[in-house]
Amino acid sequence: MSNFSGFYKLSLEQRLAILKKELSLSDDELILLKNSGSLSLESANTMIENTIGAIHLPLGLAMNFKINGTEKIIPMAIEEPSVIAGASKAAKLCLPDGFTASADPSIMIGQIQLVNVKNPKKAIETLNAKRDEILVLAKKLTESLTKYGGGVQNFKMKLIETNRGEMIIVYFYVNVADAMGANTINTFLEKISPTIAEYTQSEVRLRILSNLATKRMVRAKAVWKKEIIGEETIEKFLDAYEFALNDVYRCATHNKGIMNGIDAVVLATGNDWRAVEAGAHAYAATKEQRKGYTSLTHYEKDEYGDLVGSIELPLAIATVGGAINTLPTAKLALKILGAKSSQDLAMAIACAGLANNFAAMYALSTTGIQEGHMKLHARKNEIKG
Ligand code: MEV
Numbered sequence: 001m002s003n004f005s006g007f008y009k010l011s012l013e014q015r016l017a018i019l020k021k022e023l024s025l026s027d028d029e030l031i032l033l034k035n036s037g038s039l040s041l042e043s044a045n046t047m048i049e050n051t052i053g054a055i056h057l058p059l060g061l062a063m064n065f066k067i068n069g070t071e072k073i074i075p076m077a078i079e080e081p082s083v084i085a086g087a088s089k090a091a092k093l094c095l096p097d098g099f100t101a102s103a104d105p106s107i108m109i110g111q112i113q114l115v116n117v118k119n120p121k122k123a124i125e126t127l128n129a130k131r132d133e134i135l136v137l138a139k140k141l142t143e144s145l146t147k148y149g150g151g152v153q154n155f156k157m158k159l160i161e162t163n164r165g166e167m168i169i170v171y172f173y174v175n176v177a178d179a180m181g182a183n184t185i186n187t188f189l190e191k192i193s194p195t196i197a198e199y200t201q202s203e204v205r206l207r208i209l210s211n212l213a214t215k216r217m218v219r220a221k222a223v224w225k226k227e228i229i230g231e232e233t234i235e236k237f238l239d240a241y242e243f244a245l246n247d248v249y250r251c252a253t254h255n256k257g258i259m260n261g262i263d264a265v266v267l268a269t270g271n272d273w274r275a276v277e278a279g280a281h282a283y284a285a286t287k288e289q290r291k292g293y294t295s296l297t298h299y300e301k302d303e304y305g306d307l308v309g310s311i312e313l314p315l316a317i318a319t320v321g322g323a324i325n326t327l328p329t330a331k332l333a334l335k336i337l338g339a340k341s342s343q344d345l346a347m348a349i350a351c352a353g354l355a356n357n358f359a360a361m362y363a364l365s366t367t368g369i370q371e372g373h374m375k376l377h378a379r380k381n382e383i384k385g
Contacts, residue, residue, distance in 0.1 A: 066098025076264035086359030261356030270330025
């Protein structure tokens, strides 16, 4: 987006003017940005209990992203300096190719816990025998999703041995289209659970979605060329990566740098960042059987000696519903990003996470992290002073 080049050098007024012109923002949208997103107290009051106010976070734009050949501007809501600059720099350094990304369909997992099962083996056999019947009912209960290409897909059972005896967990797989899916899934589980209890001669306990959305994975990849970042840097970078792989204290911080990018886009677009955090860390703890908590990203050298970085994680995010309808800037952020589906948004989020991880590791393995951070702190003090 050449019209946005040097965006960071412009004044706030100039940035807003360019944004309005290039993305054809309405006057209302511009006013919204000028009022720093102001969520009215009345709206805030409809969202949570015991409302007394609202808090604001800066909203900024990460530049230079090219995802699957299309240039993208990525909105980020974050209070920490250097995250947006870091993402923009990482994105610039992998141009002209940019990132490639892919996202699975929006399949969420819902769980029903069955306890006091009279005969667990027989209960599982019965559910298998009644599969077609259960699916007909399940599809009926998720009919509202059909017009969006969603609905229940299938289910499976898992027997777990616990300190309180054997339990059966029924996993339902539901395509929730462009929604996050929590409400849809939980409502569906509550409606179908009496039938499941009856067939299994058991008692139903929990009925809730899983935040480990492993059927809703997103992947992103980029190549940072040795001619651009230097062979020596690549070697140092790979040392830093090994540190994260082999020391959980470092790995937590390494993944925190990834979540800097991920959470900032998740927040800007009105999504549930706690769900994303829970899913990301549960995935990092289980993706490599027996090894324990590990990096969400992967780095290696390709046959040309260039640095290939990739990320894969579950991402339950939405472009419709929930707080997106109430938070005034969420829709605008989605417009700026040009996200037409939850897959588009998921891919941008994954690229931001990879970019921020690259940026942190690049800085840490070369100049040290404080240099960039300090410049911004200095600016803040200037403004204060
Ligand atoms: C700071 O918010 C994030 C970093 O600590 C990430 C990292 O160490 O990789 C710089």
